[in-house]
Amino acid sequence: MPNVHPRRPGRGYPRSIVGRAGYHLYDLACPITPDTWTSALWGAHSATSAALQVRDGGERSAYAICRPPGHHAGRDFAGGFCYLNNAAVAAAVLRDKYQRVAIVDIDVHHGNGTQDIFYDRGDVMTISLHGDPAEFYPFFWGYETERGEGDGLGANVNLALPRNAGDNQYLDALHIGLSHLRDFRPQALVVALGLDSYKNDPLAFLQITTTGFERIARVLSSLRLPTVLVQEGGYLCEDLGMNLASFLTGFEAEQLQQA
Ligand SMILES: [Zn+2]
Structure with a gap:
């Protein structure tokens, strides 16, 4: 565990292990223990395995129950229980076959x-729907003004939702997010599938219902893209399994309707 974090990263890279821990671990939710690397690596392998099923295995979709989760892990930083970015790994695997890949983070x-x-990449579009970072973790990212840079300008879309937003407001935002995909024309999709937007999640910020997850899944499935679902957050509550079942059932039902 680091005991220091850079006030502004990127200004010097320390030799000390304490300094380096602070440089790469941006919060205290990512202690490194003897087993951390093995766990994170196999979490990422799960995402790779699911992506390979879709890329080469003839499956139209696959679900990876990755632990630890990944979407808070960046190029050179870990945080928020995330060490390796499983959704990004899945996107990279898909990218070997598909020219344009979208990641939708729910x-x-x-x-x-x-x-x-x-x-800074124009070949992978990232869309994230989340609680307003002015009030909610990760606080320092996730604002709608963050739109990408260079080749990636316009290929990063942040949709921040106010506290207690429910299913309908969420679905409206999802449709806005997906409207950005129209011009991008993705050939494959990764869903960073968090279930912590649930109304009774211990970290509750939004008010998504069990039925809401099915509705969200149907919208994503209706894109008719080869899809890898990568498990992200979702904290212990009685309904967690039911919410996952609701999402997967909705996703599959929509797929079967299309077939
Ligand atoms: Zn989360």
Whole structure:
């Protein structure tokens, strides 16, 4: 655990391990223990495995139950329980076959790591729906003014939702997000699937219902893209399994209707 974090990263890179820990671990939710690397690596392998099923295995979609999660991990930083960015790994695997890949992050927290990794790239569009960072973790990223840079300008879309936004408001924002995909014309999709936007999640900020997850899933499935679902957040509450079942059932039902 670091005991110091750079006030403004990028101004010098220390030799000391304490300094380096502070440089790369931006909060205290990412202690490094003897087993951390093995766990993070196999979490990322799960995402790779799911992406390979879609890329080469003839599956139209696959779900990776990655632990630890990944979307707060950037190019050179870990935070928010995330060490390796599983959704970005899945996108990279898909990118070997598909020219343009979209990542839609529906975790209640902004996918700041994913944003960081693809911020200057025009071949991977990142869209994140999340609680307003002015009031909610990760606080320092996730504002709508962050739109990408260089080749990636316009390929990063942040949709910040106010506290207690419910299903309908969320779906409106999702449709706005997906309207950005029209011009981008993605050939494959990664969903950073957080279930912590649930109304009874211990970290509750939004008010998504169990049925809401099914509705969100149907919208994403209706894009008719090869899709990798990567598990992100979702904290212990009685309904967590039911919410996942609701999402997957909706996703599959929409797929079957299309078939
Ligand atoms: Zn989360």
